Amino acid sequence: MTRVVTLLLFLATGAAAEIDLIGEPLQGGLVRGHAPPGTTVMADGDELMVSADGQFLVGFGRDAEGPVQLEATLPDGRTWQQTLVPASREFDIQRIDGLPSEQVTPRPEVLKRIRDEASQARRARQNRADRTDWKDGFIWPASGPITGVYGSQRILNGQPRAPHWGLDIAAPTGTPVQAPAAGIITLTHPDMYFSGGTIFLDHGHGLISAFLHLSEILVEPGQRVAQGEMIGLIGATGRATGPHLDWRISLGDIRIDPALLLPDAPQ
Numbered sequence: 001m002t003r004v005v006t007l008l009l010f011l012a013t014g015a016a017a018e019i020d021l022i023g024e025p026l027q028g029g030l031v032r033g034h035a036p037p038g039t040t041v042m043a044d045g046d047e048l049m050v051s052a053d054g055q056f057l058v059g060f061g062r063d064a065e066g067p068v069q070l071e072a073t074l075p076d077g078r079t080w081q082q083t084l085v086p087a088s089r090e091f092d093i094q095r096i097d098g099l100p101s102e103q104v105t106p107r108p109e110v111l112k113r114i115r116d117e118a119s120q121a122r123r124a125r126q127n128r129a130d131r132t133d134w135k136d137g138f139i140w141p142a143s144g145p146i147t148g149v150y151g152s153q154r155i156l157n158g159q160p161r162a163p164h165w166g167l168d169i170a171a172p173t174g175t176p177v178q179a180p181a182a183g184i185i186t187l188t189h190p191d192m193y194f195s196g197g198t199i200f201l202d203h204g205h206g207l208i209s210a211f212l213h214l215s216e217i218l219v220e221p222g223q224r225v226a227q228g229e230m231i232g233l234i235g236a237t238g239r240a241t242g243p244h245l246d247w248r249i250s251l252g253d254i255r256i257d258p259a260l261l262l263p264d265a266p267q
Contacts, residue, residue: 019072019080021058026087028150028257030207030249031058032135038075043068049205055132057205059251060086062151062163091151091163110193117192124187124200124208125250131204133182138261139227141180141211142234142245144171150257166212166248167258173215173243175234179225180209180247180258188217195246196237201225205251209258212246213237 019039023031035041035054042048043058050056058068064086072080106114148168154161179201186208187200197214215235225231236243249256 019082021082021084024087024260025058025060025068025084026260027060027064027089028062028255029060029086029260030251030256031060031084032056033058033070035072036074040073042071049128049130051130051132051205053132055135055205057134057207057251058084059254059256061254062091062165062257089151091153092149093155094148094152094164095155095158106193114193117189117194120187120189121198121200121210124202125206125252127186127202127208128206128252129184129202129204131183131202133227134203134205134207136181136227137263138180138258139178140169140262141177141209141247142169142171142175144169144175144244146170147244148246150255150259165250165255166210166246168244168246169234170242170244171234173233173235175243175245176230177211177214177232177234177245179227179229179231180262182225182227183209185219185221185223185225185231188219188221190217192238194239196240197232197235198238199232201231207249207251207256210248210250212248213240213244215243 020034021031025031033056037054039054041050041056048056067083067085070082147170148164152164154164181203183201183203186202189198192198195212197217199211199217201209213235214232216233219231234243234245247258249258
C-alpha cells in the first residue's frame with residue numbers, strides 16, 4: 001500500500017512550506033515528490049529533474065542499502081533536508097532448466113549482436129524528457145498469472161545469472177499488451193537476442209517501461225500513446241520458455257519493481 005509522507009519545512013517567519021513524498025523507500029521502490037514550483041532538489045549531491053509544477057522522482061535499486069540524502073532549495077533560497085533509508089526485502093530464487101545451451105552461454109559469434117542490442121537499450125534509458133506521464137499512476141499492461149517477479153535470481157541450466165528485473169505475466173501468444181501509463185515510444189526491435197520483440201516506452205523524467213518477448217509490435221519510435229492503448233501482442237520470442245510479457249521499469253540506471261506501482265491484480 002502506498003504511504004504518503006508529508007514533511008514540513010518551518011521557515012524563520014513561522015510560515016510552513018510543504019514538500020510531499022509519496023511512496024515507501026524500499027529496495028526496488030519509487031518515491032514521488034512534490035515541492036513548490038521552482039525548487040531545486042538534490043539526491044546525494046546529484047540534481048533531480050523537477051517539473052514546472054514541482055514533481056520529482058527518487059528511485060531505489062534492488063540492492064540499495066545506504067541512506068539517500070535529499071536536499072531541496074526553495075525559490076526564496078531557504079533549504080530543506082530529509083534522509084531516506086530503503087527498507088530491505090527478500091527475493092526469490094528461480095531455477096529454469098531445459099534452455100538451449102547457446103542461450104545460457106551465447107556463442108562467440110553472437111556476442112557482438114548482444115553488445116549492440118544492449119547499447120541500444122542503454123541509449124534509450126538515458127532519455128530525460130521533461131514530461132510527467134507517470135504522475136497519473138499505472139495500470140496492468142496485461143492480465144494473467146504472475147510467473148516471474150522482480151529481484152529474483154535465476155539459475156539457468158544450473159548456472160546462476162543476474163537478477164530478474166521484470167514482472168512476468170503469462171498469457172497466450174497474441175494477447176494484447178496495453179500501455180500502463182502514457183508516454184512516447186523510444187525504441188522498438190522485432191527480435192533482440194535475449195528479449196525478442198521489444199518496446200521501450202518513456203514516461204518522462206527518465207522513467208521508462210520495457211516490454212519483452214512480444215510476438216508483434218504495434219507502435220513506432222516517436223509515437224505518443226495514451227494509458228490503456230494497445231502497443232503489442234504477447235509472445236515467446238527471444239529467450240523465453242513460453243508465451244508471457246516481461247515488463248520492466250527503470251529510472252535512469254536504477255531498476256524499479258513494476259509491481260510496487262500497480263493496484264491489486266485484475267480478476
